[in-house]
Amino acid sequence: MENHYTRAVNRINNIDSMQYLDISHKRYEDIRSRGEYTADATLIAEYYRRVGVLLQFMSKESVSIFTSMSKIINNEIENLDYDNMYTICPNLEGINLSVFKIICFNYFQWCTLLDVGDPIAIKFHDIYEPIIKLFERGGGQISIHHHELIGGFGAFTRTISASRGDKKELDISDQALKQEIKEVEHAEAYLKEYKLDSSATNNCVRCRNRLVIQEKESYGNRWYKIKCETKTCYDQNFS
Ligand SMILES: [Zn+2]
Structure with missing residues (x-):
């Protein structure tokens, strides 16, 4: 065996x-x-x-x-x-x-x-x-x-x-990781669209609530915070 x-x-x-x-x-x-x-x-x-x-x-x-x-x-x-x-x-x-x-x-x-x-x-x-x-x-x-x-x-x-x-246990199943990747791809696509047209809107893939993009700048670097309007839902920084 x-x-x-x-x-x-x-x-x-x-x-x-x-x-x-x-x-x-x-x-x-x-x-x-x-x-x-x-x-x-x-x-x-x-x-x-x-x-x-x-x-x-x-x-x-x-x-x-x-x-x-x-x-x-x-x-x-x-x-x-x-x-x-x-x-x-x-x-x-x-x-x-x-x-x-x-x-x-x-x-x-x-x-x-x-x-x-x-x-x-x-x-x-x-x-x-x-x-x-x-x-x-x-x-x-x-x-x-x-x-x-x-x-x-x-x-x-x-x-x-x-x-x-x-800390809270994290779901590491293939399905959960796939979903996580999908969320990031969704946010990236929205950010691309937003950079061309800042009036573009989009919704969270988790809860369908609105996603909000905040532009930030520190030490001359511009970055973006993409956040779901639902508290403790999607929230990630992008450059
Ligand atoms: Zn959400």
Whole structure:
């Protein structure tokens, strides 16, 4: 029978690595759409939330993005053999993204705990799901700059704090992410229209209420806030 570890390795080996090669010279907007980056940010935020819930459970305050979750629940666990990384997972060879590769390896380690029936690992069995899903969807272009994780999605802190666990759970189903992308595309189309004719109107795809565009300017940069008139509905900034 296929165990969690084997399934995880197969999953990473099945990622289309072509999308991660030769990207360092490309601009973010040439790699993925604005909508895709918005969905990517949702996946990262949900990963941070799940890590936060685990940290609270383990009474830990914070952890680095590079930390293996297995180490948090089992200090005795053997270190993974990073020298053997490309033997285990040939697909990772050639991908020059350290965050991506380390998290994949940490995910394998987590799966070894699931395979031995570690009760805490079982309780938090899907902790890596949002971030692995991000990688599978092509959103793994993440780099580290000072104390931040940066990419076309924006920025996240490199340290994940336990308070992340207090946030609302985000829907990371394919359908929800598709809907999120659709909303951004809708807002982008409206903004394009608005730039040609500021009297153009449009409605929110979620609730059909009116969308409002506010023009903003800071440090000589012009940007736009697109907001639904319904409170706590759609609200996103565009440049
Ligand atoms: Zn709305």
